[in-house]
Amino acid sequence: LGIGYAAAYLKAAPADAINAEVFDALGTFAERLAKRATVRQGKAPDTSVGAHLEVAAAYGVRMVSFEREEQVQICYNGDAFRRVLALPASDQQKALAALALTRHDCVAPALTPTERLAVDHWRAEVLDRVETTRLPEVLKNRLHLRRAGVWASLAWQRARRSEAGAGPVTAAGKRAVDELAAINRSELAETDAATYSDAAIRVGASRWAAEPAGAVLAATAPGSLGIATSPGQPGETCVHLVDPRHDARHSLLTRCTYGIVWTASAAAHPQGTALALAVQPLDGWREMWVFRQEATGWKVDVVPPATVQPALGYVEFAGWVPGSGQMLTAREAKVDGRYKLSFELLNPATLEIDRWADKPASLSAFQRWQAPAWKARTVSIR
Structure with missing residues (x-):
């Protein structure tokens, strides 16, 4: 009904009377309809929304759709909001338009890397x-987010x-x-x-x-384990585990990946028996590689943020526990629409979690052995 009224006004009003207000309303109605049309997993679809979409299309309101996380995502194409940004409008109208046009869930997942960058x-x-000086604090927060x-x-x-x-x-x-x-x-x-x-x-x-690529911020004993990288197949980065006696050409272990290797994250165990490294294969999804020494040689395992299909999450090294060989990790992920943050005591040999808590203060090992560089830079403590 709101879309119909807005369309009628745009058709009947003189050109000089049309301003950003009507496009702000039209865009808001269209975005609300798109959210209703998106069928969330586990919820019954709205049987009337199909007819509403047809009526909206008759008024020139266009929607785009694509599959995301086992659901059909419907998004408004944003034409009205683009007009709000182009016309004289209040700061609040422009802020709401910008937020509507930049939604993460309305970026098409099938874009090529070049298209996604653009x-x-x-x-x-x-x-x-968007000018934020005169905006209410709630709206400023949404823009910062x-x-x-x-x-x-x-x-x-x-x-x-x-x-x-x-x-x-x-x-x-x-x-x-x-x-x-x-x-x-x-x-x-x-x-x-x-x-x-x-x-x-x-x-x-x-x-x-x-962090600058050449800066290794984690505590690593001089002359102990480290990493070197080199290009692999097109698009690949090869990670070489090195020490004073083994260079990249004669590495202890080499593994290649199409993900981004954050070299500054490398953190070696003081006794030279293990090393943790951050590798990000996807936007919004960062894993941890754990290199460790076994009786048969060196091995590397991948620790993911969660045991689900990659969506949003990260897991990171937070410190070594002297004597026990255990490591501290922080893990945060979105699983089935819910957010989970945990601080863990991990056994590198088995990758099993010995203990965990939702706050670092609840684990005595975190209070004693967390790496200062991790505490200074992590966003898990906020």
Whole structure:
């Protein structure tokens, strides 16, 4: 009904009377209809929404659809919101339009890497054009959250393109962290709690982009284990486990990946028996490689953020426990629409979790042995 009234007004009103207000209303109605039309997993579809979509299409309101996470995602194509940004409008109208146009769940999953990079650059530009000085704190928070997620994605996208150089990658990573840090927690709406967790996971997955590639921040004993990288097959990076007696050409172990290898994350056990490394194969999904020495030689295992189809999540090294050979890890992931954050005591030999808690203070090992570099830079403690 609202779309019909907006269409009637646009048809009947003189050109000089049409302003951003009617397009703001039209876009809001269209986006609301698209959300209703998206069939969430486990929920019965709205039988009337198909007829509503046909009526909206007759008025020129266009929707796009694609499959995501075993569901059909319906999104408004955003034409009305683009007009809001092009016309004189209030800061609040422009902010709401920018948020509607830059939704993470409405980015087509089938885009090529080049297309996705262009879309993310456009999303960042749209968000940066919004003036935030006079906005209410709740809306400022939503813009910071969206910017944090977009810049985290840009950091990963830029890292995939070797010609981009380290500077743009680091700049994007720092911007993502800064936007997340700019959140005013006291003014965070209760309805934005999930959005906040979503943004934090995206930033957490790409947080090593904020560090210069040559800087190894984790505590590593001089002359012990380390890593070296070299190009593999087109698009691959090969990781070589090295020590003072074994260089990249005669490495202890070599493994190649199409993911982004965050070399600054390498953290070796003080006794030289293990090494943890952050590898990010997907946007918003960062794994941990654990190299360890066994009786038969060196082995590497991949520790994922969750044992589900990759969506959003990261797992990271947080410290070594002297004497026991155990390691501390932090893990945060979105599983079946729910967010879980855990701090764990992990056995590198078996990759089994000996103990875990939802707060680091609840584990005595975390209080005593967490790595200072991890504590200073992680977004899991926020």
